[in-house]
Amino acid sequence: MFASLGLPELLRAAQHDDEVFLPRLEPGWQGAALAVAGAALGEAWALLTKMGQASAAPTVAMAPEWAARLGPALGWLALAFIFAGLLIQLSTWRVRGGWRLRLDSGEFKPEGLPGQPVLLESTQGYALSCVAGDRFRSVAIDLRHEERGRVARIFQTPARTSMKNLRACSELTDVLAARLGVAREGMRV
Incomplete structure (x- = not known):
């Protein structure tokens, strides 16, 4: 409620x-859940960024090309999730x-x-x-x-x-x- x-x-x-x-x-739990999902996306962004950097290095085994393209988009999406989660956390209240x-x-x-x-x-x-x-x-x-x-x-x-x-x-x-x-x-x- x-x-x-x-x-x-x-x-x-x-x-x-x-x-x-x-x-x-x-405070409701939805904001915290969205912020945690954003943090998980941030971790995926960091992993894909590393994979993209690995694919650019000629001495390292080639990573998928999509990792380099998807990484920045996931980073921005993660940031949006975290900010939206914080806004929801600060503005949504439930009666206990x-x-x-x-x-x-x-x-x-x-x-x-x-x-x-x-x-x-x-x-x-x-x-x-x-x-x-x-x-x-x-x-x-x-x-x-x-x-x-x-x-x-x-x-x-x-x-x-x-x-x-x-x-x-x-x-x-x-x-x-x-x-x-x-x-x-x-x-x-």
């Missing part, structure tokens, strides 16, 4: 709906479970992720915190308790190089904290 980041949609849902699903997004939040009852329930459901019987001591994520250049929302520390990481998204995702995640944290009646901690953008 593929998805875009959809932070504006999540923000609208958090503002108006009683139930919000915060997905865990991960997530957390379902019932904002009216204060219930946090993991779906397809490890973790225990959390019910905020009293909002005393709980806070939502916008923090740096586990992965490079990512931002996350944690449910924290003043005595127990982090209870659950309920959302994480790539921050990339722009401030757009940081701002949206910070705003989502503000809205969720206000709707749940808990404190708001962490970075504000």
